[in-house]
Amino acid sequence: MNQSAPALPIVYSQEVAAARKKGLPLVALESTIITHGMPYPGNLEMARSVEAIIRNGGAVPATIAVIRGTLHVGLEEQELEELAQAKDVMKLSRADLAFAVALGRTGATTVAATMIAAALAGIRVFATGGIGGVHRGAETSFDISADLEELAKTDVIVVCAGAKAILDVPKTLEVLETRGVPVVTYGSDEFPAFWSRASGLPSPLRINDAQGIAAFQQSRRALGIEGGILVANPVPAADEIPRAEMETFIQTALSAADKQAIVAKAVTPFLLDHIFHQTSGRSLKTNIALVENNARLATEIAVALAA
Ligand code: PSU
Numbered sequence: 229m230n231q232s233a234p235a236l237p238i239v240y241s242q243e244v245a246a247a248r249k250k251g252l253p254l255v256a257l258e259s260t261i262i263t264h265g266m267p268y269p270g271n272l273e274m275a276r277s278v279e280a281i282i283r284n285g286g287a288v289p290a291t292i293a294v295i296r297g298t299l300h301v302g303l304e305e306q307e308l309e310e311l312a313q314a315k316d317v318m319k320l321s322r323a324d325l326a327f328a329v330a331l332g333r334t335g336a337t338t339v340a341a342t343m344i345a346a347a348l349a350g351i352r353v354f355a356t357g358g359i360g361g362v363h364r365g366a367e368t369s370f371d372i373s374a375d376l377e378e379l380a381k382t383d384v385i386v387v388c389a390g391a392k393a394i395l396d397v398p399k400t401l402e403v404l405e406t407r408g409v410p411v412v413t414y415g416s417d418e419f420p421a422f423w424s425r426a427s428g429l430p431s432p433l434r435i436n437d438a439q440g441i442a443a444f445q446q447s448r449r450a451l452g453i454e455g456g457i458l459v460a461n462p463v464p465a466a467d468e469i470p471r472a473e474m475e476t477f478i479q480t481a482l483s484a485a486d487k488q489a490i491v492a493k494a495v496t497p498f499l500l501d502h503i504f505h506q507t508s509g510r511s512l513k514t515n516i517a518l519v520e521n522n523a524r525l526a527t528e529i530a531v532a533l534a535a
Pocket residue numbers: 258260261262264265266337338339340357358359360361372373374375492493494495496500515
């Protein structure tokens with residue numbers, strides 16, 4: 229290590245520290261979904277149930293956040309509760325993760341920042357809801373999430389439910405292809421669209437079991453190919469909101485964002501909140517179900533990698 233590099237300000241939860249010692253499989257979890265993606269108390273219930281699912285599957289959950297300048301990998305129950313209710317939490321990506329650490333701020337990590345922290349902690353699998361991507365209208369707004377760039381760089385398998393249809397999904401897939409990010413759909417030929425199982429777009433790759441996904445990333449490593457894999461796991465049919473139904477809500481949310489001139493980091497949280505209110509909370513139920521579903525698969529992949 230570079231001699232002048234300062235010591236890493238990482239604090240591990242007791243559970244994660246013990247798991248690291250024993251070499252148990254770990255699954256990383258992001259915190260932006262808790263602070264900016266869902267309202268309280270649904271967000272806290274989701275965070276707890278997802279952690280429980282990972283434990284039941286034989287791995288250890290590591291929810292990641294910056295609390296008063298310290299990068300936490302794994303949160304104690306008290307910290308999780310605090311974060312779920314906290315106001316004025318920063319939304320941290322690659323650009324500002326170190327800013328929060330340096331200036332003692334509290335921030336939730338997006339997919340990009342969670343990948344950075346997971347890689348630092350040696351965690352190879354991460355479960356979330358949906359990734360950021362290329363926004364509709366990106367040809368004029370240039371709004372493309374740093375999540376895509378991070379997937380190209382950082383060796384972490386990210387399990388999501390596809391890209392939200394609030395994004396331009398075809399352009400998102402194009403950028404991932406350009407940056408050499410493999411997009412693998414679990415058990416389906418169609419790339420899923422978060423709340424919906426269907427996006428109308430074929431998945432570039434398909435794998436039907438967790439062992440196959442683990443083997444794929446091992447081969448990439450062996451070949452010296454950097455970066456992660458995006459695993460898309462379709463929401464269970466019982467929990468989905470069909471695509472045609474979602475499109476109306478999305479259009480309404482997008483025009484509201486446009487009217488209110490919402491830009492930059494505020495776009496994704498605004499759209500999610502708008503859709504939550506329009507669907508009277510049904511979108512939240514779907515959102516929680518899909519994150520739980522992703523935690524199950526991520527756990528299987530982490531266990532397969534450890535075997
Ligand atoms: N998908 C969700 N809820 C979220 C996000 C995605 O269902 O809260 C968050 C993730 O943290 C993702 C971020 O990394 O939004 C992307 O934000 P942006 O588009 O500003 O890069």
